Amino acid sequence: MTDSEHYTKLENMMHSASFVQLTGARVSNKKGEAHITLPVKKDFYHAAGAMHGALYFLALDNAAFFAANSLVKNIFVLTTSFTTYITRPVSEGVVKAIGKVVNQNRSQFICESVLYDSNGKEIARATGIFVRSKIPLSDKIGYK
Numbered sequence: 001m002t003d004s005e006h007y008t009k010l011e012n013m014m015h016s017a018s019f020v021q022l023t024g025a026r027v028s029n030k031k032g033e034a035h036i037t038l039p040v041k042k043d044f045y046h047a048a049g050a051m052h053g054a055l056y057f058l059a060l061d062n063a064a065f066f067a068a069n070s071l072v073k074n075i076f077v078l079t080t081s082f083t084t085y086i087t088r089p090v091s092e093g094v095v096k097a098i099g100k101v102v103n104q105n106r107s108q109f110i111c112e113s114v115l116y117d118s119n120g121k122e123i124a125r126a127t128g129i130f131v132r133s134k135i136p137l138s139d140k141i142g143y144k
Contacts, residue, residue: 003031006073009143010066016142023058027066032101034066039094050089056115057084060126063099064111068130069137071101076135077109082128093118107131 007029014020014027025038036059046052061082069077099113108131115124137143 001073003070007070009137010069012144013137013142014062014066019058020062023055025058025062027062029066029070031070032067034063034070034099036063036066036097036099037094038097040090040092045091048089050091051095053084053086056086056095056124057082057126059095059097059115060084060099060113060124061128063097063113063115064126064128065099065130067099067101067111067113068104068109071104071109072132072137074137075132076137076141077130078133080108080129080131082126084124084126086124088117088121088123090117090123095123 010029011027023038025036028035038059040051044051044055095115095117097113097115099111101109102112103110108129111128113126114122117123
């Protein structure tokens with residue numbers, strides 16, 4: 001399988017997830033990097049009128065996860081640790097998370113992701129550790 005085919009299958013896997021379908025999030029992959037876009041909707045607001053932190057986490061974690069899994073063609077990776085820093089509220093537009101693998105060894109991937117608002121201003125960042133699971137990448141989990 002080519003890298004391009006792998007990236008397309010990863011994108012299909014994310015887009016087939018029920019929760020992701022509810023949010024309208026989209027992913028694009030390349031080697032060691034992933035970009036997630038997420039429309040900001042009033043349905044995602046907390047009581048103070050800005051997007052809830054759970055959606056920040058979704059974008060940041062998925063960007064880091066897909067960056068890591070872009071380097072693994074046979075096994076689903078798992079998030080084992082993820083630290084998130086939310087620095088600004090957002091209440092309109094489309095946010096974009098960029099995740100990158102910054103270090104890897106035999107057992108883990110260390111990734112960073114940054115979330116930007118529609119004007120390109122940083123609104124959050126995160127770091128995470130990902131490991132290979134025992135779950136094969138297959139059409140059963142949307143990898144097709």
